[in-house]
Amino acid sequence: MTTIEIGRMLRAGTSGFVVGCRVSQLNLPSFGALVSVPLEDGYQVYGLIHDIHIDDDGLVRQLVTADGVDAAVIADNRLNRNVPVEMSVLTVGYQQDGRIYHLLPPRPPLSLDMIYLCSAEDIRRFTADGRFGYLRHILRAKDLPVGEILAAHVQQAQAVHASAGNPDWAVSATKELIVLLRDDYPSLMSVLSALTDVFPS
Amino acid sequence: MALDFLQIREQVRQLGENAPLREQRLQELRQQTCMLLESNAHRIEELRLKVQDVVRSHDPSLRCALPVSEALDDRFPQPDLPPQTTVLAADGSQIAPDRHAEVEYGLTNVGVIRMVYGSDAPPETTAFTRLFYDEDLYTSTGMMSDALLALRRDLNERTMLARQAAQATPPVITFTDGLMEIYASKELVGEESSEFQKSLAEYLDVLFQMQSLGVITAGYVDKPGTNLVVRLLEVAITPEAEFSEIKKRHPLRGVYDIDLYYPLLGAGERSPVFAVQSPSSKVYTGPLSLHFFYLNVGRPGRAWLARVEIPAWVAENPRMLDDLHAVLIHQCRVMGSRPYPYLLHRAHETALVSLQEKEQITAMIALELRRRGVKVGEQSSKQAAKELSSRARYEG
Numbered sequence: 001m002t003t004i005e006i007g008r009m010l011r012a013g014t015s016g017f018v019v020g021c022r023v024s025q026l027n028l029p030s031f032g033a034l035v036s037v038p039l040e041d042g043y044q045v046y047g048l049i050h051d052i053h054i055d056d057d058g059l060v061r062q063l064v065t066a067d068g069v070d071a072a073v074i075a076d077n078r079l080n081r082n083v084p085v086e087m088s089v090l091t092v093g094y095q096q097d098g099r100i101y102h103l104l105p106p107r108p109p110l111s112l113d114m115i116y117l118c119s120a121e122d123i124r125r126f127t128a129d130g131r132f133g134y135l136r137h138i139l140r141a142k143d144l145p146v147g148e149i150l151a152a153h154v155q156q157a158q159a160v161h162a163s164a165g166n167p168d169w170a171v172s173a174t175k176e177l178i179v180l181l182r183d184d185y186p187s188l189m190s191v192l193s194a195l196t197d198v199f200p201s
Numbered sequence: 202m203a204l205d206f207l208q209i210r211e212q213v214r215q216l217g218e219n220a221p222l223r224e225q226r227l228q229e230l231r232q233q234t235c236m237l238l239e240s241n242a243h244r245i246e247e248l249r250l251k252v253q254d255v256v257r258s259h260d261p262s263l264r265c266a267l268p269v270s271e272a273l274d275d276r277f278p279q280p281d282l283p284p285q286t287t288v289l290a291a292d293g294s295q296i297a298p299d300r301h302a303e304v305e306y307g308l309t310n311v312g313v314i315r316m317v318y319g320s321d322a323p324p325e326t327t328a329f330t331r332l333f334y335d336e337d338l339y340t341s342t343g344m345m346s347d348a349l350l351a352l353r354r355d356l357n358e359r360t361m362l363a364r365q366a367a368q369a370t371p372p373v374i375t376f377t378d379g380l381m382e383i384y385a386s387k388e389l390v391g392e393e394s395s396e397f398q399k400s401l402a403e404y405l406d407v408l409f410q411m412q413s414l415g416v417i418t419a420g421y422v423d424k425p426g427t428n429l430v431v432r433l434l435e436v437a438i439t440p441e442a443e444f445s446e447i448k449k450r451h452p453l454r455g456v457y458d459i460d461l462y463y464p465l466l467g468a469g470e471r472s473p474v475f476a477v478q479s480p481s482s483k484v485y486t487g488p489l490s491l492h493f494f495y496l497n498v499g500r501p502g503r504a505w506l507a508r509v510e511i512p513a514w515v516a517e518n519p520r521m522l523d524d525l526h527a528v529l530i531h532q533c534r535v536m537g538s539r540p541y542p543y544l545l546h547r548a549h550e551t552a553l554v555s556l557q558e559k560e561q562i563t564a565m566i567a568l569e570l571r572r573r574g575v576k577v578g579e580q581s582s583k584q585a586a587k588e589l590s591s592r593a594r595y596e597g
Binding site for chain 2: 063075078
């Protein structure tokens, strides 16, 4: 069961969505993490965080020109001011009637829906289902740092599978990536290079 | 076409043509005024008597600075920050009733922020919102004026500050943006004028409460455009025989007080404290009588002056004056290259009602009325036309 709230939906489309959270909530989500948006009747949408950004405003730009910024002023800006952190999420699948699909969801989440960080069990269930179909959503996102997202995701998922007694999950995922990218040598090299940084051996 | 730029260009050219001559004349006048400040700097008692004489015998409406005990060209360095102090700042905004809108209502919103120096706790913000609807909107002379709404907002600001100051750990410093005295607009007539008198009495009560609590309170005026000290110097150079003409005598017109103190005050320094001589001196009396000083809140090489209004109980207490001076300089330095008290800016942010929020409130009221079966009016055609979107770009 997913219980760690990380923010609420700002805007969404079928292939991705943007989540807003307070700066004080930012210690939990990380780049490449799997998140879910539970909707009605057991329907939930899954996605991977591919960007976390913090917007500035006029006051913040002015405060950085001061010689030093007091701890109280920093706390005020982080806790009281309306400067949300935005996380961009790539949709990678959904669950309906208890079954996981590595397809784009029938409809996106709605404004202000709550977004949760997936638990280890959720990650294991989602990534073990089928034959890595969700990877094609990542590979299709040409404007994103695909190699880096895959490296972060594979690292997090491998840790979950290894502790559940499946130490070969990352090898299987890498083999599937090689198959999917067999006709795109530059992308394959970029992805393998990123994965080598995570798993040097 | 919205503006005829050809017409404007000609007028701008004429403006530029006269500017160097005007600037040269003003520069000479400024130098002359600075010399007058220096030569009159220590004539404190003499100047006080002269002003009092003018007010008593010739011009009761005279508005100028009145020296207290410090020389006119004295300057005081930035004191150390007090170790533990609660600082409160307040600001307000309002939505005026709009007969073109679908529902008529007014609203005041006051934002208060509290910060404790010497504590790691983050500042706390609070907003106090009051909706004016139905009978609240009317006085015997008709719909509530913008001036009356602004008066209620000002009074709310001060009342909320006093309420929070009473609950805060002393010592407490409070400040608001602008003058300390509440403004009596000429628009306030009839019943609204008596409402001003009532609000003024309430405000004086609030100030007395703050005094009894030992609260340091101030009004902060950014980029001040007053000539109170300059007017004092005009009185100083007027021969006694010409006192009867004092209302018409303005030999230093065009020079402002900041022209005197920009060259004098170093970064973090304050000017001497003056009392305010004005018709309102009859209202703000004793411990509440209004005083002010100029403060260089800028950095070395980039001065920036503010005028700080304070009541007599603060002006006469050196420790209170020092604490206020130090905290205001620190607050302005937080803002970096454009000095202004951080907490005042945050109070403004807290109080501000955006256009989008105004539309949301209007929709909330309309929805509530419809839910209860009450007929809701329509937006005027004039307003609807103004809100028509501009021509959209074809992107097909």
